[in-house]
Amino acid sequence: MKENSNKVPEAxxxxxxxxYRYLSELFINGIDRISSKELSIRMGITASQIRxxxxxxxxxxxxxxxxxxxxxxxxxxxxIGLNKQNNMIIIGAGNVGQAIANYxxxxxxxxxxxxxxxxxxxxxxxxIRGIEILDIDxxxxxxxxxxxxxxxxxxxxxxxAQTVANKxxxxxxxxxxxxxxVDIKVYDDVVIENVHLSDSLYTLCYKMNSSK
Amino acid sequence: MKENSNKVPEAxxxxxxxxYRYLSELFINGIDRISSKELSIRMGITASQIRxxxxxxxxxxxxxxxxxxxxxxxxxxxxIGLNKQNNMIIIGAGNVGQAIANYxxxxxxxxxxxxxxxxxxxxxxxxIRGIEILDIDxxxxxxxxxxxxxxxxxxxxxxxAQTVANKxxxxxxxxxxxxxxVDIKVYDDVVIENVHLSDSLYTLCYKMNSSK
DNA sequence: TAGATTGTTAATCGATTAACAATC
DNA sequence: TAGATTGTTAATCGATTAACAATC
Numbered sequence: 001m002k003e004n005s006n007k008v009p010e011a012x013x014x015x016x017x018x019x020y021r022y023l024s025e026l027f028i029n030g031i032d033r034i035s036s037k038e039l040s041i042r043m044g045i046t047a048s049q050i051r052x053x054x055x056x057x058x059x060x061x062x063x064x065x066x067x068x069x070x071x072x073x074x075x076x077x078x079x080i081g082l083n084k085q086n087n088m089i090i091i092g093a094g095n096v097g098q099a100i101a102n103y104x105x106x107x108x109x110x111x112x113x114x115x116x117x118x119x120x121x122x123x124x125x126x127x128i129r130g131i132e133i134l135d136i137d138x139x140x141x142x143x144x145x146x147x148x149x150x151x152x153x154x155x156x157x158x159x160x161a162q163t164v165a166n167k168x169x170x171x172x173x174x175x176x177x178x179x180x181x182v183d184i185k186v187y188d189d190v191v192i193e194n195v196h197l198s199d200s201l202y203t204l205c206y207k208m209n210s211s212k
Numbered sequence: 213m214k215e216n217s218n219k220v221p222e223a224x225x226x227x228x229x230x231x232y233r234y235l236s237e238l239f240i241n242g243i244d245r246i247s248s249k250e251l252s253i254r255m256g257i258t259a260s261q262i263r264x265x266x267x268x269x270x271x272x273x274x275x276x277x278x279x280x281x282x283x284x285x286x287x288x289x290x291x292i293g294l295n296k297q298n299n300m301i302i303i304g305a306g307n308v309g310q311a312i313a314n315y316x317x318x319x320x321x322x323x324x325x326x327x328x329x330x331x332x333x334x335x336x337x338x339x340i341r342g343i344e345i346l347d348i349d350x351x352x353x354x355x356x357x358x359x360x361x362x363x364x365x366x367x368x369x370x371x372x373a374q375t376v377a378n379k380x381x382x383x384x385x386x387x388x389x390x391x392x393x394v395d396i397k398v399y400d401d402v403v404i405e406n407v408h409l410s411d412s413l414y415t416l417c418y419k420m421n422s423s424k
Numbered sequence: 425t426a427g428a429t430t431g432t433t434a435a436t437c438g439a440t441t442a443a444c445a446a447t448c
Numbered sequence: 449t450a451g452a453t454t455g456t457t458a459a460t461c462g463a464t465t466a467a468c469a470a471t472c
Contacts, residue, residue: 011439013418017411021393035453044395047453048441055455063454064448080414081421099311105393106413150420175420177413181233181317183256191423193416195409199229201318201389202292204405206225208362208387209293211403223463247429259429260465267431275430276472 008056015053016080018043023073035066085110087148089173091164092155093118093126093133096179100153101128114147136167144171151175158182220268227265228292230255235285247278297322299360301385303376304367305330305338305345308391312365313340326359348379356383363387370394 022043026034040047054060054072057079061067077083088106090097093116100106101116116133118124126133143149152168154161154176161180168176169187176192178184181199186192234255238246248259255262266272266284269291273279289295300318302309305328312318313328328345330336338345355361364380366373366388373392380388381399388404390396393411398404 008422009439014411014415016418017408017414018395020414021411037453046441048443049439051453051455052440059455061454062448063446064452066453079418081417082414084421086417086420095311095314099307100409102307103409105410109410109414111413111417151416175416177416183230189423191416191419193412193419195407195412196229197312197315197407198317198321199226199233200405200407201323202229202232202294202321203226204363204387204389204403205293205298205323206228206291207403207405208298209296210220211401221463249429258465260467261463263429263431264464271431273430274472275470276428278429 012053012056016076019050019053020073020076020080020082023069023076026069027073032069033066034069034072036061038066082109085112086150087111088113088151088153088177089139089144089147089149089168090116090153090155091118091136091139091168092116092157092160093120093123093128094155097153097155098128100155100179101131104129111151114149115143136164139167139171141171144173149173151177153177153179154184155179224265224268228288231262231265232285232288232292232294235281235288238281239285244281245278246281246284248273250278294321297324298362299323300325300363300365300389301351301356301359301361301380302328302365302367303330303348303351303380304328304369304372305332305335305340306367309365309367310340312367312391313343316341323363326361327355348376351379351383353383356385361385363389365389365391366396367391 022039036047036050040050043050051061057075060072060075088111090101090113093101097116097118101113107113113131115131116128117136117139118133119136123133124135150173152173152175154164154168156164158180161178161182162184165176165178165184165186169190174190176184176186176190178192178194179197181196183194184192234251248262252259252262263273269287272284272287300323302313302325305313309328309330313325319325325343327343328340329348329351330345331348335345336347362385364385364387366376366380368376370392373390373394374396377388377390377396377398381402386402388396388398388402390404390406391409393408395406396404
């Protein structure tokens with residue numbers, strides 16, 4: 001899409017959702033312009049960094065004025081890709097899988113859940129928010145194609161994670177959102193994002209112990 | 213505890229849980245020694261980085277031999293602080309709160325859940341794994357002290373997150389594990405770790421769109 | 425001992441911050 | 449216009465990688 005987008009530093013990419021959050025907030029509060037200085041104070045980062053970050057994607061500001069909140073908000077929305085609909089499946093309908101299925105905020109941003117998959121006969125057939133839990137065998141290339149699935153959310157125990165990831169990739173899913181506490185090997189054209197909860201908790205634990 | 217621990221770069225701290233995971237795996241598989249070279253291949257990082265990282269905490273290796281898996285595993289366990297018991301509460305017993313309450317892996321690493329808190333009368337009094345959901349009014353300094361709570365897990369909607377965080381901090385909780393999609397302001401002696409699920413999903417979305 | 429591999433210093437790379445001319 | 453604030457280049461800072469003497 002963007003010819004130079006793979007040159008954008010990872011650190012910048014990771015800040016995009018945060019910019020998006022602050023701009024949403026400003027927009028909701030009816031603020032129509034913001035300078036990098038003012039935003040830097042709110043976000044606790046430097047104005048310089050904000051300007052550098054944004055200029056990876058284009059010049060959205062105006063000298064002497066700052067940034068138009070609505071415009072910048074929309075621009076970042078497009079940059080992230082939140083203007084398009086994305087269709088998801090959840091693999092593993094246990095605690096974590098069900099919690100994500102019930103979390104409707106993603107739906108509001110265009111991430112539509114099409115199905116959950118599990119191997120447990122007790123779960124198969126159950127409905128969550130009107131979405132069915134299917135047998136993992138029903139996860140096929142046809143299913144992915146017909147439902148335009150691009151994101152698979154991995155909520156299985158760590159020992160099954162790579163197997164299930166492989167299956168999803170074989171069915172042409174293009175993005176994996178991994179909640180299993182393992183590093184998954186992915187195909188060249190598949191992207192992955194990890195939510196390593198235990199890693200996060202351990203980091204918190206370290207900081208708690210070292211801050212004394 | 214460690215006099216120089218606040219000099220350890222954030223990037224290194226964030227890699228500690230990953231080292232811990234790989235060493236656990238090696239240990240379980242009965243491997244007793246590993247060189248930085250071999251580990252670097254498994255983890256997909258440089259041997260140099262591994263040695264640099266570890267040397268922030270001391271010299272655990274031996275020339276010509278490498279690292280003793282068991283020793284290094286235990287050392288990292290202590291560095292993170294997983295050798296002590298930590299007592300947690302979950303504030304907000306909705307989808308996310310309940311999912312975390314049901315996730316027993318943390319318990320195995322010494323993170324003991326003592327109670328959940330909510331304001332919803334329909335939830336108050338319910339038990340999850342034998343742990344009660346209490347009225348948020350029951351969250352007091354006495355409760356925190358008596359149960360030696362050090363970690364509060366914030367699983368409330370974003371509009372309540374700061375209020376609830378303040379309450380936890382006033383009750384002397386020392387660490388916040390925040391699942392609300394907002395940045396929380398914390399007291400100087402309180403540490404925080406964010407699990408911004410939507411940020412993570414948006415990052416995945418960006419990468420999916422830009423990888424084409 | 426000879427080979428292997430560490431701990432650590434130096435070099436490189438990348439990211440953040442500062443500065444300022446351009447310009448609204 | 450004058451003041452404000454951008455976009456962008458240059459300087460600084462920090463993190464990663466390379467190199468190698470020390471030593472098991």
